[in-house]
Amino acid sequence: MSSMSRRQLISAATGMAAAAATPRLAFAQAAPAPASGNGAFILPPLTYPTNAFEPYIDQKTMEIHHGKHHSTYVANMNTIAKDHPTLGEKPLVEVLGNLGSVPDSVRTAVRNNLGGHANHTMFWQIMGPQGGKPDGEVLAAIDRDLGGMEKFQTDFNAAGGRVFGSGWVFVIVDKSGKLSIETRPNQDNPIMDGKRALMGNDVWEHAYYLTYQNRRPDYLKAWWNTVNWTKIAERYAAAKAGTLAV
Ligand code: MN3
Secondary structure (H helix, E strand, C coil), rough: CCCCHHHHHHHHHHHHHHHHCCCHHHHHHCCCCCCCCCCCCCCCEEEEEECCCCCCCCCCHHHHHHHHHHHHHHHHHHHHHCCCCHHHHHHHHHHHHHHCCCCHHHHHHHHHHHHHHHHHHHHHEECCCCCCCCCCCHHHHHHHHHHHHHHHHHHHHHHHHCCCCCCCEHHHCCCCCEEEEHHHHHHHCCCHCCCCCCEEEECCHHHCHHHHCHHHHHHHHHHHHCHHHHHHHHHHHHHHHHCCCC
């Protein structure tokens, strides 16, 4: 086991203990009061209950993932923004798209924590119960650029499976609506390369370890049952209009 995955496990175990002590609060604590700074960064509340994706994603994983992992990225950004307030005043896309202009002393922390905030904000958004199926323009783009749904899902799962250690697998959408599959390590986000994610899946162990342990491929397959295609259609339209926020 790598030191990274050991840290994640320790982090997950700590989160579990805390969640077990206050099980009913895990969902309600959507937006913890910022520890410091201008409070510019806010944890977006989930729009569905934490048990919405059982049995594909277990409730405890959802509670820890949203209420502990994502909320920590948000809290860290509010701490960083205490000394660097402009980070919280600029649009997220502008900051992540110009990491070179972030002060050296906090650049890596911003990359990791603001990247994590962006990735998870997208992630909660593109999942939902009764997510339907792709149709219209999105389905046409999947057929045209990704070889149809079956090949798309096979290739996306394979790419996610190949990520070594922690990271993400994304569907990138360009301004013309063209789709492609790309992966990123850690909490990197395509915005950092001037690209945009239509959707993506989190392949950090914290996203699946309690149910799937080492079986990341099983998680990748099951995850499709949680995808909200209505929201992805909205994101696709926004990407083509140049208005996609995260
Ligand atoms: Mn995660």
